[in-house]
Each structure stands twice: as structure tokens, then as C-alpha cells.
Amino acid sequence: MNDVAIIGTGQTKFSKEEADIEKLLFESANNCIKSISNCSVKDIDGVLVSTNNNSKYMSAILSELLDIKPRIAHSIEHLCSSGTNAIISAYSYISSGLADIVLVSGVDSATNPGQILEWDRSRGNLEHPIYWASMLTKAHKRKFQTSEEELAIVSAKNHKHAMNNPHAYSNEPKTISEIMNSKQITDDLRIMDCSRSCSGSSSVILTSEKFAKKFSDNPIWISGIGQKTTSASFTKNNINEIQSTQIAANSAYKMAHILPNDIDVAEVHDAFSVCELMAISELGITSGENSGEFVRNLFNTEDKMVNPRGGLIGAGHPLGATGVSQVIEITNQLQGKSNKRQIDNARIGLIHNMSAAGTSSSVMVMKN
Amino acid sequence: MNDVAIIGTGQTKFSKEEADIEKLLFESANNCIKSISNCSVKDIDGVLVSTNNNSKYMSAILSELLDIKPRIAHSIEHLCSSGTNAIISAYSYISSGLADIVLVSGVDSATNPGQILEWDRSRGNLEHPIYWASMLTKAHKRKFQTSEEELAIVSAKNHKHAMNNPHAYSNEPKTISEIMNSKQITDDLRIMDCSRSCSGSSSVILTSEKFAKKFSDNPIWISGIGQKTTSASFTKNNINEIQSTQIAANSAYKMAHILPNDIDVAEVHDAFSVCELMAISELGITSGENSGEFVRNLFNTEDKMVNPRGGLIGAGHPLGATGVSQVIEITNQLQGKSNKRQIDNARIGLIHNMSAAGTSSSVMVMKN
Numbered sequence: 001m002n003d004v005a006i007i008g009t010g011q012t013k014f015s016k017e018e019a020d021i022e023k024l025l026f027e028s029a030n031n032c033i034k035s036i037s038n039c040s041v042k043d044i045d046g047v048l049v050s051t052n053n054n055s056k057y058m059s060a061i062l063s064e065l066l067d068i069k070p071r072i073a074h075s076i077e078h079l080c081s082s083g084t085n086a087i088i089s090a091y092s093y094i095s096s097g098l099a100d101i102v103l104v105s106g107v108d109s110a111t112n113p114g115q116i117l118e119w120d121r122s123r124g125n126l127e128h129p130i131y132w133a134s135m136l137t138k139a140h141k142r143k144f145q146t147s148e149e150e151l152a153i154v155s156a157k158n159h160k161h162a163m164n165n166p167h168a169y170s171n172e173p174k175t176i177s178e179i180m181n182s183k184q185i186t187d188d189l190r191i192m193d194c195s196r197s198c199s200g201s202s203s204v205i206l207t208s209e210k211f212a213k214k215f216s217d218n219p220i221w222i223s224g225i226g227q228k229t230t231s232a233s234f235t236k237n238n239i240n241e242i243q244s245t246q247i248a249a250n251s252a253y254k255m256a257h258i259l260p261n262d263i264d265v266a267e268v269h270d271a272f273s274v275c276e277l278m279a280i281s282e283l284g285i286t287s288g289e290n291s292g293e294f295v296r297n298l299f300n301t302e303d304k305m306v307n308p309r310g311g312l313i314g315a316g317h318p319l320g321a322t323g324v325s326q327v328i329e330i331t332n333q334l335q336g337k338s339n340k341r342q343i344d345n346a347r348i349g350l351i352h353n354m355s356a357a358g359t360s361s362s363v364m365v366m367k368n
Numbered sequence: 369m370n371d372v373a374i375i376g377t378g379q380t381k382f383s384k385e386e387a388d389i390e391k392l393l394f395e396s397a398n399n400c401i402k403s404i405s406n407c408s409v410k411d412i413d414g415v416l417v418s419t420n421n422n423s424k425y426m427s428a429i430l431s432e433l434l435d436i437k438p439r440i441a442h443s444i445e446h447l448c449s450s451g452t453n454a455i456i457s458a459y460s461y462i463s464s465g466l467a468d469i470v471l472v473s474g475v476d477s478a479t480n481p482g483q484i485l486e487w488d489r490s491r492g493n494l495e496h497p498i499y500w501a502s503m504l505t506k507a508h509k510r511k512f513q514t515s516e517e518e519l520a521i522v523s524a525k526n527h528k529h530a531m532n533n534p535h536a537y538s539n540e541p542k543t544i545s546e547i548m549n550s551k552q553i554t555d556d557l558r559i560m561d562c563s564r565s566c567s568g569s570s571s572v573i574l575t576s577e578k579f580a581k582k583f584s585d586n587p588i589w590i591s592g593i594g595q596k597t598t599s600a601s602f603t604k605n606n607i608n609e610i611q612s613t614q615i616a617a618n619s620a621y622k623m624a625h626i627l628p629n630d631i632d633v634a635e636v637h638d639a640f641s642v643c644e645l646m647a648i649s650e651l652g653i654t655s656g657e658n659s660g661e662f663v664r665n666l667f668n669t670e671d672k673m674v675n676p677r678g679g680l681i682g683a684g685h686p687l688g689a690t691g692v693s694q695v696i697e698i699t700n701q702l703q704g705k706s707n708k709r710q711i712d713n714a715r716i717g718l719i720h721n722m723s724a725a726g727t728s729s730s731v732m733v734m735k736n
Contacts, residue, residue, distance in 0.1 A: 022487075047597075052424060054422045054481065055486065055487070056420060056445060056447055056481065056482050056485060056486075057445075057446065057447050057485055057487065057600055057723065057724060059446065059597070060446070060597050060599065060600035060723070060724065060727060060728055061487050061600040063597055063599070063600070064599045064600045064601060064604065069596065069597065069598050069599075070596075070597050071594075071595045071596060071597075071619070072456075072595060073446060073453075073595070073597040073728060074444050074445060074446035074450070074453040074457070075444065075445040075446065076442050076443065076444060077424060077425075077442060077443040077445070078425065078427065078428070078441060078442035078443065079424055079425050079428075082442070085441075085442040088440075088466070089442070089457060089460070089461075091464070091466075092457070092460040092461045092463070092464040092466050093457075093460045095460075095463075095464035095465075095466075096459070096460040096463035096464040097463075098456070098459075098460050098463075098593060113422065113424070114424050117424060117425055118423065118424075119390075119423070119425065119429050225466060226439075227439045227440060227441070228437065228438075228439060229415075229427070229428045229431055229437065229438050229439075229441040230437050231428065231431070231432045231437075232425055232428035232429040232431070232432045233432060236432065251439070355425065355428070356425060356428065359428060360428055360441060
């Protein structure tokens with residue numbers, strides 16, 4: 001079985017403007033190919049597009065735009081975790097020998113159709129994600145006495161981190177007080193607790209050990225993968241936990257031979273502020289009852305360990321691109337190329353990407 | 369690297385009635401699981417859905433309906449070859465060790481959105497597939513003096529084969545004369561030269577050598593895989609050939625260590641009658657100039673070697689399900705379970721599935 005590494009990355013700016021997804025895909029993919037000095041489009045034999053967009057045949061369209069004639073080419077969709085699903089699929093194509101060098105490009109536009117899951121009528125007409133997020137928030141408050149301020153700190157921290165990310169949707173700092181006084185959407189959630197759907201694209205190129213050495217002097221290795229889908233409907237789940245994340249994390253840690261406290265830097269899926277608190281405990285980085293305090297401490301000490309690029313709340317959430325952009329951040333951190341966001345001596349990085357109220361999760365461990 | 373086999377198959381009837389894709393998926397997947405006597409849903413750790421439908425999160429929805437909690441779960445789309453793309457993706461997950469037992473379910477409904485490729489405005493407003501098919505037909509007539517009767521024989525043969533397929537869309541024989549006198553759509557194509565978009569679902573279960581022996585006394589092995597996407601737009605292609613099929617076939621034959629004349633039974637992508645003539649020559653089963661005569665001879669001798677289930681013309685074309693149903697036919701043929709359609713002593717089978725005027729092709733070789 002072939003080991004698999006990330007050897008190139010490329011992005012667009014994340015923006016609230018509605019945009020043509022073909023243009024976004026081309027921009028991030030082209031930036032990605034140019035990030036590898038000696039890579040030609042002729043070397044690429046796989047092109048996977050991760051998106052919630054309803055357009056068809058997007059990997060063939062992107063290939064045509066880039067003049068790639070791939071062996072492997074198709075689109076992948078699994079709502080908000082489409083991006084990590086596409087990267088893990090690329091891993092499997094390379095590992096199994098069906099492809100050598102695979103471009104994965106994630107994209108969505110601001111008005112993408114993946115924001116509401118029509119199937120999940122378990123909440124009656126309360127189908128927008130904010131309603132499950134509100135229920136998770138209420139449950140977290142009840143179980144752990146989580147305060148409004150602790151929730152606001154997640155958002156303040158991630159907005160602050162996004163200031164150092166030139167591709168982020170948000171480039172304005174938000175104070176805890178501003179967040180706590182922002183528009184109230186439900187009993188337990190304010191507008192600044194929420195990530196924003198936006199337009200954007202992110203691309204990575206993956207390859208096997210054989211080619212990684214040819215194309216990169218600093219490949220970043222995918223050493224652990226865990227995935228789990230527990231259901232599609234929110235009401236099938238216990239609102240006090242994200243079981244899919246627990247299971248996926250355990251698989252990824254086992255495969256990578258690491259423990260949670262080995263992690264130097266983590267991208268976690270903060271679709272809403274409560275999701276970051278739940279994720280870091282399900283991932284074993286801290287406990288549920290200490291999660292609020294853990295994030296407060298990160299914020300107060302300016303420790304960028306969790307969501308250094310600004311998370312979904314700060315960087316924006318172009319659904320199909322999100323998981324790919326998380327992998328780019330960890331790749332760049334482990335390469336020591338994160339500029340103002342750089343975490344010193346980052347050796348082991350984690351990606352946590354999930355869909356639909358945590359009914360499914362992908363967890364990846366990467367090493368340099 | 370793990371070898372990969374098909375150990376279970378299940379289908380719905382293909383029909384012109386508009387249908388709920390969740391119900392279709394459940395029906396074919398449930399039939400598939402029941403086809404393996406000792407398989408429990410707990411054994412399945414991958415669920416891939418192949419579809420052009422715009423609904424999201426379909427693999428999670430299907431998993432919930434079946435009470436499967438998979439590791440690997442996502443949708444795959446690549447227009448008409450989505451089905452073989454999903455099966456080859458499942459192969460890569462199993463081969464790489466990320467999953468052990470994967471359910472692949474293809475589905476589309478009669479009014480699915482994959483019939484028109486919005487991107488391909490290269491033909492002006494003549495965007496319906498019948499226009500490229502018409503151009504390919506004209507080119508084939510000019511180059512090989514292909515007759516109207518030879519084209520009609522493809523359709524007559526496949527309608528005849530479909531009579532023995534209880535899942536087929538068409539269960540009525542069509543005479544050569546009826547076909548040649550059916551409604552004329554373009555200069556070179558009549559309505560009975562065309563496959564019909566329809567509702568239907570097909571499912572297979574794949575696994576590794578380790579589990580194949582546990583669950584089946586007759587697993588069918590995927591021994592060759594070839595894929596190629598040359599473009600998205602039709603006008604990028606030479607209308608005298610299907611280059612993606614040539615390249616994909618050569619890769620698949622090389623991987624399977626076979627030559628075209630080793631093939632006992634073939635499912636080829638007869639979206640239109642001319643496609644079968646072109647496919648059998650690009651696949652090396654016959655030459656371009658002999659393709660009309662080759663099919664005439666099959667028809668006259670009642671040889672079911674090509675498209676025994678009736679092809680897309682006879683069985684119908686529910687886009688995301690088509691490639692999966694082709695793999696089911698070859699599996700059943702190699703297991704000797706094809707009843708009236710059975711080809712004697714079938715040992716090596718071929719699947720040819722393509723998208724968008726042959727701008728991409730998948731070719732698979734299977735052995736028993």
C-alpha cells in the first residue's frame with residue numbers, strides 16, 4: 001500500500017459575493033498546480049471535485065479548463081464534509097495504485113443548495129442548521145454550565161485568528177461584548193455564533209511516496225484517517241454528544257499511532273460556536289466540562305492551536321471547500337509556512353470536518 | 369493490496385414512472401443485502417450512492433433507512449458513468465484497506481437533471497444528447513458506409529435481449545422494420561435508436577478476498593480497471609472515434625492480462641445505436657468497418673455476447689444506476705445465474721460505461 005502526501009495547495013479568497021463555481025475552481029486549482037515548481041498538468045491523473053452545487057460533470061469541466069486528461073474523475077458530495085471525503089477518496093485511489101497524482105478541488109457559492117437538508121424533517125419546519133445548533137447549545141449549557149461568554153470567546157478567538165488569514169471571509173476583529181450583543185436568532189444563539197455560507201474554492205494535490213520526493217522537498221503525510229456516518233436525521237442522535245466524531249477520532253488516532261495530547265495544531269468544524277467546544281472534547285483534546293475554560297485559556301494566552309486560520313466562523317464556510325481548506329491550513333502549518341498564524345514546532349496536525357449536526361464526521365491526522 | 373470481488377447484487381424494475389429516489393435506493397439496496405445469506409447490515413462499512421439527482425447526503429439517508437452506520441459514505445456523480453465511477457471508488461477503498469464491505473447503490477428518476485449538460489454549449493442550443501449522437505451517426509455512415517438497417521439491428525437485438533430481463537424498461541420486441549419506420553428525430557436518428565431516461569436503482573456489494581470467501585461461494589473478481597476523461601465538451605473530440613474508450617480499454621486489458629478476444633460477454637454503453645457500433649470497435653471486439661456486420665451476425669445467430677440484458681436501449685437508462693446494472697449483469701453471467709440470458713461458459717466479462725458523448729469512459733474486466 002502506498003503512503004500518501006499533500007504536495008501542493010491553492011485557494012481563492014472566501015467571500016459573500018455570489019460567484020461562478022467554474023471560475024472559483026479554476027482559480028484555486030491553478031494556484032495549487034503553480035505551487036509545485038516542476039508539476040505539469042500532464043502529471044495529474046486524477047481530478048476530484050467536492051461540491052454541493054447542482055451542476056454536473058464538474059471534474060470533467062475543471063479538467064478541460066486546466067487541460068488535464070485524468071484517469072480518475074468525478075464529483076463527491078456529503079454536505080459540509082464533502083471536502084475531507086474527497087481527499088480521503090483521493091488517498092484511496094493513490095494507495096490502491098489506481099492513480100498517482102490527484103487534484104482535489106472543493107468549491108461552493110454563497111447560495112449553495114447544501115445548507116438545508118430537505119430529508120431531515122425531524123424538526124418539522126425548523127430545518128435550518130441553526131435549530132440543531134441551538135438545541136446542542138442548550139444541552140451543553142445544561143450539562144456543563146457553559147456560559148454565554150464562553151460561547152462568545154470561541155467566536156472572538158476565531159475572528160481574531162482570521163485577521164491573519166488573507167483568504168478569510170472575515171477580516172474584522174469582534175470583541176466578546178460585540179458578539180454577546182449581536183442579533184439574537186434563537187434562545188441560545190446569536191448571529192456571531194454562526195459560520196457564514198460563502199463563495200470560495202480550495203485545492204490540494206496528493207501523491208504517493210514515489211512521486212512526493214520528485215515534486216516536493218516538504219511533503220506532508222496523511223498518517224491517520226477515521227470516518228463515521230451515524231445517521232442522516234438529527235433526531236437519531238443524542239444531543240449531548242457527537243458520536244460520529246468520537247468514533248472517527250479513535251480510528252484516526254489508532255491508524256496514526258498517536259494520542260490526542262500529541263496534537264500540535266487542530267482544525268475543528270466550528271459551524272457554530274458550540275461545535276468547537278463539543279469537537280475538542282469528543283476529539284479528546286480536553287473534557288466536555290473543561291472545554292469552555294480550555295478555549296478561554298487559548299484566547300487569553302494567544303495560543304493558536306485550535307483553528308489558526310479562523311475556523312468556519314472566521315474564515316467562512318463554502319461547504320465543499322471547507323474540508324479542503326482545513327487540510328491546506330494543517331499542511332502549511334506542518335511545513336512552517338503559515339506566516340503570522342504559524343504555530344512553533346508543529347509536527348502533528350489534526351483535521352475534524354463534519355456534516356449535518358454531526359451525523360457524520362471525518363478526522364485526519366497529518367505529519368511532516 | 370487487497371483483491372476485490374462482487375458478492376451481492378440487487379435491482380428494482382426500470383420504469384418510465386417518476387419515482388421517489390429514496391424508495392428506489394432502499395429497494396435495490398435491500399434486495400442486494402438479502403442476496404447474501406449471512407450478511408448483516410452491521411458488516412457493511414461503506415455506502416456509496418451514485419446519482420445525478422440534486423438531493424444531498426443520499427448515502428447517509430440510505431444508511432439510515434437500512435440501519436447501516438458506515439465509515440465511508442458519500443455520493444458520486446460523473447453523469448452517465450456515475451455507476452462505474454462509484455464501483456471503482458469502492459474498489460479503491462477496499463483495496464487500500466479503508467473499508468472492508470462496501471454497498472454501492474446507483475439511482476436516478478425519469479426526469480433526472482443529468483440528461484442535459486449545461487456546460488456544453490459547444491453545439492449552441494442543440495444541447496440534448498441526441499444531437500451529438502446524430503453527428504456520430506452521420507460520421508459513422510460516411511466512414512464505414514453503415515446502413516440504416518445495421519443501426520436498426522442494434523436496437524432490435526437489444527430490445528429482443530430485454531425480453532428476457534425482468535427488470536428492463538422495455539418488454540416488447542421491436543422488428544427491424546418497426547425501428548426503421550419509427551419517428552425520425554434528426555436526419556440520422558429515429559426514436560428507437562435512443563435509450564430512454566427512466567427511473568430505477570441497482571446495487572452491488574463489494575469486498576476483499578478475506579471476506580469474499582466468508583460471504584460467497586461464487587465471488588466475481590474485478591481484475592481490470594481503466595478510466596479516461598478527455599474533456600467535458602463534445603467539440604473537443606474527433607467525431608470518428610471515442611478516444612476515452614480506447615485508452616480506458618487498453619488500461620483495463622493490461623491490468624487484467626487479457627486481450628479483447630478473451631471476452632465472453634460484454635455490457636457496452638449503447639446510449640444510441642451508433643454507440644454500440646463504435647464501442648465494440650474501440651474496445652477491440654471487432655473493427656470499425658466490420659462493426660455493423662458483427663452485430664448483424666450476433667442478431668442472426670441469436671448470440672447474446674453483447675448487451676445480454678438489453679443494453680441501455682432495451683433495459684432503459686436510469687443514469688446513476690446504469691453502470692451498476694451493467695456490473696450486475698456481468699456478475700450474474702459469470703456466476704451462471706442469468707437464466708434465459710445466460711451465455712454458456714462465460715469466464716471473462718467486460719463493462720463499458722461512458723458519459724457525455726464519450727468524453728469519458730470506464731472499462732472494467734471481471735473474472736469468476
